[in-house]
Amino acid sequence: MKHFWENLEVMEVNKICQFCGNRFVAKKTTTKCCSDDCAKKFYKKRKRDEKIQASDKDLEVQIKGYDIEEIQKKDYLSIKEVMLLLNISRTSIYRMLKDGRLSKLQGFKSIRIRKVDLDVLFRQKVENNEEKQYNLPYFCDDNYYTINEVLDVFNVSSGSFYYLCKKHNVPKIPKGKNVYVPKNLVNIIFNNE
Ligand SMILES: [Zn+2]
Structure with missing residues (x-):
């Protein structure tokens, strides 16, 4: 006996053309457009949209002066990049370097911090926050x-x-x-x- 989903490939599906919005009957579930013409136009439109998105992003980078995605990809970060990535102040970073929660890499002209160290720091922070929710003792002067x-x-x-x-x-x-x-x-x- 054949299961119904084995016939899906040849089933006729009611769909809406993603380019012109007309209803059409497709032979495959993956078909997006009613005709070759619409499919071509839809493809072109998608490419155009992608370009616009990319240039919007370029503009954002220009305005902000940095690209957070690029920073996220790096293994070694400058102080400035850590500030942007974690949204914390320069002072906090220096404090963490001083008290040993963060360590800087040797052998660079300016300070470099390994991203994995930031990850460790954040895991600790999460764990600490979990610990923090222990039950407080009953409130009285003795406690x-x-x-x-x-x-x-x-x-x-x-x-x-x-x-x-x-x-x-x-x-x-x-x-x-x-x-x-x-x-x-x-x-x-x-x-x-
Ligand atoms: Zn169409």
């Missing part, structure tokens, strides 16, 4: 420090505590005049640092 308490108890500057919070994704909970951080998390961080 939370205020920022000022942390600075007192652990004898740190607000700058370095700010840095630690960022590094370890410490959730900060503003309530009233104070900002609170979970005690258990902060204790662990200071025990390890």
Whole structure:
């Protein structure tokens, strides 16, 4: 017994011509136009549209001064290219180079960063964000420090505590005049640092 789809090749299909819009009956499911004439014109139109799209893109590149697709293809990126690709500031990149989250390649005149390193960085970021969604302890004085308490108890500057919070994704909970951080998390961080 033959299945119906084995006859599809010779089946007659009702279609709409992609060039003139007329209804027609096609012998193949892949036929796009009602006639050879329309098919030729449709092909020409498509080529023309492609050219227009390409020149629109050229114009965009001219206006913006860069082509993000070209940057995406590269294996080694300049600071400027990383800025454009990740939409982050020069300062953030230098900070990441300084604290070791990013490393620069040796042997180039100006700074070059490997794209794979950016990928790794982003995977970490995603993982960190997932970790971040751990359950916060019940809100009471026993479970939370205020920022000022942390600075007192652990004898740190607000700058370095700010840095630690960022590094370890410490959730900060503003309530009233104070900002609170979970005690258990902060204790662990200071025990390890
Ligand atoms: Zn047609």
